[in-house]
Every structure is written in structure tokens, then in C-alpha cells.
Amino acid sequence: MKNQWRLVAGILLILLIITFAVINVESVPVNFGFGKVTAPLIIIIFVSLLFGSLLTLLVSTTSSARNHKELRSMKQLVSQKDVQKEEAITHTKAEYEGKITNLENNLVQKDNKIKSLENELVNQVTFDSQMNSTDSTVERNRNNTLL
Secondary structure, eight states: OHHHHHHHHHHHHHHHHHHHHHHTOSEEEEEOSSOEEEEEHHHHHHHHHHHHHHHHHHHHHHHHHHHHHHHHHHHHHHHHHHHHHHHHHHHHHHHHHHHHHHHHHHHHHHHHHHHHHHHHHHHHHHHHHHHHHHHHHHHHHHHHHHO
């Protein structure tokens, strides 16, 4: 159905152009400044339309090429920025992993220090209780001897 409408619109456009061409067949002079040309009006209109279309195509192609070049350079820039971003992420990740490792090592050292101090405290308390026990035994023996 859509193609049928296109066909009908195309036929109507062709009929309109043919009607326009038949109506404008008289010759008209065109002065270019360096020369003068006499041709049917429809030919002058179509040649002007053709030159205008070619000029538009030339300008749009140039603009499109410039935009394409700019797009390519922007893609390269984005690619470079992505690489820099990945390098920065890798560097930061390595830096933080190093800090985490150092903190874990410090934690292990402090845990070992705590265990060492706990053992020392246990040994000191055990030694003090043995000394107190020995002192009490000596004291009792002294008291028994005195009695």
C-alpha cells in the first residue's frame, strides 16, 4: 500500500513537471555578462536547478568530509582517554592493594604483639603466683619452726 502511494505521487509529480514544461516553452534571453544565450524557459529553469543541485552536493560533501574527519579524530581521542582511564584505574587499584597489604601486615604484627604481651602477662602472673605460693610456704614453715 505504501509503495502504491509512492507510485501515485511519482506519476503526479511527473505530470506536473510535463505540464510546467509545456507551459514554459517560449524562448528567453539570459545575459551572463560576457555573453548572451537564448533558450526555452524550461531548459533555463532545469539547468539552473541542475547547477544548484550540484553546488549543494559539493558543499554538503565537503561539510560531510570535514565532519567525518572530526568524528574520526574524536573517536581516537575517546580511545586514548579510555586507555588513560584504564591505566589510571590499574595504577590506583595497585596502589590501594599495596596499602591494603601494608595494613594487613600491620594488623598481623599487632596481633602477634598482643599474643606476645598476653603470653608475657600469663607468664608473669604464673611466676607471681608461684612466688606468692613459695613465700607463703616459707612463711608457714617459719611460723611452724617458731612454734
